[in-house]
Amino acid sequence: MNQAIQQRDGYSQLAMDLLAKAKASGATEADIIIADGETFSVQVRLGAVDRLTKAREKHLGLRVFVGKRSASTSTSDFSADSLSQLVAETCILAKAVVEDPVSGLPAADQMAGERPDLDLYDSTRLNTEQQIDLAKRVEAAAMSSDERVTNSEGGDFDSSSGRVVLANSHGFLGEYQSSSFSMAASPVATDPETGAMQRDSWYAVQRKFAKLDSPEAVGLEAARRTVRKLGARKVATQRAPVIFDAEMAGSLMGNLCSAVSGYSLYKGASFLAGQLDKPLAPEYVTVYDDGRVVGGLGSRPFDGEGLPTRKTTVVERGVLKSYLLDTYSGRKLGMASTGNASRSVGENPSVGPTNFYLAPGTKTAQEIIKTVKQGLYVTDLIGFGINMVTGDYSRGAAGFWIEGGELAYPVEEITIAGNLKEMFAGIEMIGNDLVFRGRIASPTIKIGEMTIAGS
Amino acid sequence: MGELVQLTSFGLTEGEVLGALGRVKVRDVDYADLYFESCVSESVSMEESLVKRATKSVSQGVGVRATAGEKTGFAYSDELTKKDLELAADTARYIANSPSGAQAVSVPVRQRPTRDLYPVERAQAEVATADRVSLLNAIDAEARRYDPRIKNVMASFNTEYKVVVVATSDGTLIGDVQPLSRLQVTCIAEENGQRQAGSFGGGGRVGFEFYHEGDRHLRFAREAAREAILNLSAVDAPAGVMPVVLGGGWPGILLHEAIGHGLEADFNRKKTSAFSNLLGKRVASDICTIVDDGTLPGRRGSLNMDDEGTPTGRTVLIENGILRGYITDKLNARLMGIPLTGNGRRESYQSVVLPRMTNTFMLAGTSDPEEIIRSVDRGLYAVSFGGGQVDITNGKFVFSASEAYLIEGGKITRPVKGATLIGSGPEILTKVSMVGHDLKLDEGIGTCGKEGQSVPVGVGLPTIRIDEITVGGTQR
Numbered sequence: 001m002n003q004a005i006q007q008r009d010g011y012s013q014l015a016m017d018l019l020a021k022a023k024a025s026g027a028t029e030a031d032i033i034i035a036d037g038e039t040f041s042v043q044v045r046l047g048a049v050d051r052l053t054k055a056r057e058k059h060l061g062l063r064v065f066v067g068k069r070s071a072s073t074s075t076s077d078f079s080a081d082s083l084s085q086l087v088a089e090t091c092i093l094a095k096a097v098v099e100d101p102v103s104g105l106p107a108a109d110q111m112a113g114e115r116p117d118l119d120l121y122d123s124t125r126l127n128t129e130q131q132i133d134l135a136k137r138v139e140a141a142a143m144s145s146d147e148r149v150t151n152s153e154g155g156d157f158d159s160s161s162g163r164v165v166l167a168n169s170h171g172f173l174g175e176y177q178s179s180s181f182s183m184a185a186s187p188v189a190t191d192p193e194t195g196a197m198q199r200d201s202w203y204a205v206q207r208k209f210a211k212l213d214s215p216e217a218v219g220l221e222a223a224r225r226t227v228r229k230l231g232a233r234k235v236a237t238q239r240a241p242v243i244f245d246a247e248m249a250g251s252l253m254g255n256l257c258s259a260v261s262g263y264s265l266y267k268g269a270s271f272l273a274g275q276l277d278k279p280l281a282p283e284y285v286t287v288y289d290d291g292r293v294v295g296g297l298g299s300r301p302f303d304g305e306g307l308p309t310r311k312t313t314v315v316e317r318g319v320l321k322s323y324l325l326d327t328y329s330g331r332k333l334g335m336a337s338t339g340n341a342s343r344s345v346g347e348n349p350s351v352g353p354t355n356f357y358l359a360p361g362t363k364t365a366q367e368i369i370k371t372v373k374q375g376l377y378v379t380d381l382i383g384f385g386i387n388m389v390t391g392d393y394s395r396g397a398a399g400f401w402i403e404g405g406e407l408a409y410p411v412e413e414i415t416i417a418g419n420l421k422e423m424f425a426g427i428e429m430i431g432n433d434l435v436f437r438g439r440i441a442s443p444t445i446k447i448g449e450m451t452i453a454g455s
Numbered sequence: 456m457g458e459l460v461q462l463t464s465f466g467l468t469e470g471e472v473l474g475a476l477g478r479v480k481v482r483d484v485d486y487a488d489l490y491f492e493s494c495v496s497e498s499v500s501m502e503e504s505l506v507k508r509a510t511k512s513v514s515q516g517v518g519v520r521a522t523a524g525e526k527t528g529f530a531y532s533d534e535l536t537k538k539d540l541e542l543a544a545d546t547a548r549y550i551a552n553s554p555s556g557a558q559a560v561s562v563p564v565r566q567r568p569t570r571d572l573y574p575v576e577r578a579q580a581e582v583a584t585a586d587r588v589s590l591l592n593a594i595d596a597e598a599r600r601y602d603p604r605i606k607n608v609m610a611s612f613n614t615e616y617k618v619v620v621v622a623t624s625d626g627t628l629i630g631d632v633q634p635l636s637r638l639q640v641t642c643i644a645e646e647n648g649q650r651q652a653g654s655f656g657g658g659g660r661v662g663f664e665f666y667h668e669g670d671r672h673l674r675f676a677r678e679a680a681r682e683a684i685l686n687l688s689a690v691d692a693p694a695g696v697m698p699v700v701l702g703g704g705w706p707g708i709l710l711h712e713a714i715g716h717g718l719e720a721d722f723n724r725k726k727t728s729a730f731s732n733l734l735g736k737r738v739a740s741d742i743c744t745i746v747d748d749g750t751l752p753g754r755r756g757s758l759n760m761d762d763e764g765t766p767t768g769r770t771v772l773i774e775n776g777i778l779r780g781y782i783t784d785k786l787n788a789r790l791m792g793i794p795l796t797g798n799g800r801r802e803s804y805q806s807v808v809l810p811r812m813t814n815t816f817m818l819a820g821t822s823d824p825e826e827i828i829r830s831v832d833r834g835l836y837a838v839s840f841g842g843g844q845v846d847i848t849n850g851k852f853v854f855s856a857s858e859a860y861l862i863e864g865g866k867i868t869r870p871v872k873g874a875t876l877i878g879s880g881p882e883i884l885t886k887v888s889m890v891g892h893d894l895k896l897d898e899g900i901g902t903c904g905k906e907g908q909s910v911p912v913g914v915g916l917p918t919i920r921i922d923e924i925t926v927g928g929t930q931r
Contacts, residue, residue: 045725051527051807054546057516058533075513076533086513093509096584097499100507128549153727188727188848199727199848232849237695237931267502268607268643268650348500348508383853384842385875385927389643389652394692394875394927396844396853413851415875415927417694451929453694453877 011036012175014078015167018062018087022169025091027064029105029169031305033343034060037162040128044135045154046143052128061345064090068099074345102331105305108170110337112302112309119295120178121161124209131157134183134215141219142185146227153186153199155219159209164300166343172306180297181209185222191230198229200380205437207295225379228400232410234454235401241375242416242450243368243402246433248378249442253358255420256287257440258388260314260322261351262329262340271391271421272320280320281424284361287315289324291339291354298355298439304343309354312338324351358442361430365444368429370405376452377402378416391420397452414454423447461620461630465491465515465535472622474537479521479544480624483551486785490518490762491535491620492804499584500611501591504599509584518804519543522786523551531805568631568759568766572752573660575634582663587612590638590666594676598642601680604687606650607643608676612636612666621764625785629764634660635755635911637900640675644683651689653682654857657898659755675898682839682858685870692859692874692928698831699876699921700862702838703824703895707914710745710815711903712843712852713880714738718772718780719798719810719905720787722847729850729881733778739884741776742820749797749813755899756814756913763799763808770796772815773884784810802908809905816915820890824918827889829865835926836860836867837876850880853927875927883924891918 015032022030036058043051060083061074071093075086126134139155161179166172184203190196202222204213244252264270272280291309293299303309305327312322325333326341329351342352369377378399385394394417400407418426431444459469472489480487493515500508516533517540528550530543591610598608614636622628637658644651655678659665666672701709714730722728730738739745749767751757758767763785771779783791784799787810800811828836836859843854855875860867896915903912 045525049526049550051529052550053529053531053807055531055805056533057531057805070507071509071511073511073513077513077515082513089511093511093584096588097507097509098505098588100505103507151725151727153725197727197729197848199846229849234925267609268645269609269641269652273650348510380846382844382846382851383855383875383877384844385853385855385873387652387873389650390872392872394855394873394929396851396875396877396927398846398851412849413877413879413925415694415853415877415925417692417874417927417929451694451927453925453927455696455925
């Protein structure tokens with residue numbers, strides 16, 4: 001504990017020293033992000049430890065402005081000589097690029113003042129044996145629940161904790177700690193008649209260890225999702241309603257999130273450029289990005305530039321109300337930052353979601369399936385067939401064919417295609433099953449009609 | 456012999472490295488290795504005709520691994536002191552449940568790999584920022600000159616300079632210097648309020664002069680602009696099963712997804728691959744021979760040695776349609792009792808070694824490419840692709856066309872919008888009925904993801920005809 005505080009204060013001091021050095025090297029403004037953490041990961045397979053990984057890591061990212069010119073650098077080498085050299089090189093690099101009229105730190109009076117405790121950190125420390133045991137249990141639950149589960153890609157348990165320190169030349173100095181615990185099972189099932197194999201997986205992830213589902217529950221769900229795919233076949237090419245299960249609906253929200261990113265928009269690389277305040281979807285569609293959900297997997301008290309995070313209504317009753325912006329992309333579009341600056345060390349600053357989600361409706365997934373006479377229930381999507389400039393969408397899919405409101409049989413080796421704009425406009429129903437398993441989440445979604453390509 | 460030259464850049468002596476290796480290679484450990492890596496990445500990027508972003512990233516660390524039976528213990532550290540090495544060694548050998556106690560390991564010293572596939576001097580790899588800036592400015596001008604409908608040009612030039620040292624308990628101490636660079640161009644075209652994008656890029660383990668050879672950088676700019684303009688007039692793609700002709704080069708991503716991943720030894724050892732138990736069986740038509748070759752000079756997927764210090768090689772995966780071999784690393788080759796192919800790769804010192812592809816391609820056949828197109832009455836001709844993905848276990852794979860045309864009555868007619876193609880790995884190559892004599896390797900843009908690790912790879916393909924595959928467009 002004492003050592004941790006010492007090191008933390010050490011990082012604050014280090015950040016301020018480097019900011020001073022940057023100023024001395026000609027920087028007019030600068031910011032620094034320092035992240036460090038510990039990770040532990042274990043994978044068991046067929047009951048024995050397959051892989052065990054343990055590490056501590058640290059990174060420092062520096063961004064300097066020399067007037068309207070800017071450069072970013074990063075390093076994992078914190079030795080004094082190396083850091084001095086980094087500061088000097090960053091300033092030289094900045095002087096080599098052209099002036100960009102809108103570049104610069106956020107305004108000093110915009111920096112996050114209050115820093116709410118969002119309860120992102122759990123001090124629980126599990127020993128190696130405990131974590132191996134959890135990984136064994138999640139796999140065993142998947143393997144023992146159905147005799148058609150014949151093999152396994154493993155059971156996993158991961159834990160990590162870390163800390164972020166951010167400082168800039170306005171005098172901002174912020175810090176927060178966070179942790180994460182997750183487990184997963186990836187069973188393989190074999191069709192007793194044909195010998196054909198299927199795999200699937202299920203997982204749980206939380207900031208607090210105590211909030212994780214039991215390994216038995218996760219393993220059982222993994223087995224259920226795997227076994228139900230056995231006997232999958234193609235369906236004929238046709239147009240039909242498509243229901244995205246909550247996980248796959250989350251991928252559609254991910255597509256929406258990319259399309260409202262300020263960087264895509266000002267470059268004209270998003271199909272939603274120029275669509276602000278225009279209808280995007282039916283009036284029962286509302287989408288939020290909320291950086292202040294207590295304990296949220298995407299929550300943080302301030303963003304990658306030190307601006308306060310907040311709750312942004314992205315789509316309100318079907319109308320596109322806000323983009324996701326940092327200072328730079330906001331200035332390019334003539335708008336204020338939404339507190340969505342994302343700084344992965346070593347990369348240019350960009351925009352990222354916090355907790356991005358579609359507000360739930362009232363129907364259960366079962367009730368939504370019941371409304372479809374002939375159609376597709378999608379549980380898997382693969383590939384990258386999305387053109388963000390036009391919204392054209394074409395991806396590999398697997399799931400279940402719906403006949404008379406019931407899941408009739410599993411399907412695979414088909415594609416679903418359409419255009420994201422038409423798909424959002426075509427949302428007919430929204431489920432009540434919103435669960436966060438990451439930064440982006442959605443309940444079940446029913447889309448009126450898409451093209452399914454099969455046999 | 457003196458100290459290994461690359462080791463000095465980590466501030467370590469061979470004695471310290473061997474000491475740590477001895478500490479991890481305890482009695483019940485079958486194999487142990489240390490992987491030291493130092494990597495400098497630099498990037499400049501341009502948009503709106505302004506080169507306004509420059510980044511540089513430095514990372515350095517060591518990965519320590521021990522394997523015992525099927526078990527792997529792994530630790531990594533970004534500190535390279537004796538104490539950090541010992542801590543990592545103790546963590547890695549935890550899986551062996553063995554008492555501590557250093558074992559003497561004797562390691563022959565080898566200064567360099569026996570060949571150099573990418574003799575790029577450091578000076579060539581460390582390109583002055585001003586030269587990078589003028590490269591991108593020339594690209595911007597060329598793309599805009601190509602057509603006034605080009606409204607934005609986004610280009611980036613990335614370089615990486617990696618120094619690695621591998622010390623293994625089976626007697627290797629070897630270093631390599633691995634340069635890598637890539638130039639990427641994306642153009643946005645606009646007409647009547649409609650926008651489209653086109654992309655092109657390339658690179659390899661090459662020096663900066665590569666991009667100016669024959670004005671390669673300007674060709675990349677024109678290709679990206681051409682694709683964006685072409686897609687402005689593209690019609691909706693068809694949906695359903697039809698014959699597809701793939702052009703040469705980058706469409707070889709088909710091989711990477713459809714069969715390459717399924718032939719990586721880890722999935723086959725665990726028997727979770729759709730290709731498990733198919734060795735010696737027919738998985739392609741007899742005109743298909745497919746190899747993985749990490750020894751091609753300067754290629755993006757090439758390596759003098761893999762990340763376990765094994766020289767890379769040329770592995771025949773499929774010979775005249777028959778499955779001949781898997782892609783292996785040391786762990787899987789040992790456990791399966793099959794040949795070591797030099798395909799043990801890792802993204803960085805922070806990642807474990809996995810069997811991965813290098814450059815994967817189909818050998819040339821005898822058909823005339825034009826004759827292949829003439830043979831199709833109604834189908835698709837696809838010449839450029841975005842990404843692809845595969846489900847190893849059921850074998851279903853996808854790859855998404857970004858430039859494609861309809862073939863009608865044996866002739867290429869209209870361009871169609873991007874569409875995803877889906878098929879089954881063990882079946883798709885049995886439907887290859889014609890293979891062109893025009894084998895081409897890609898320009899050097901591929902990055903392969905597996906278990907969250909990205910590594911550079913290459914692909915290649917002659918023009919081929921696939922008699923039927925499902926095309927995921929929107930038109931019946």
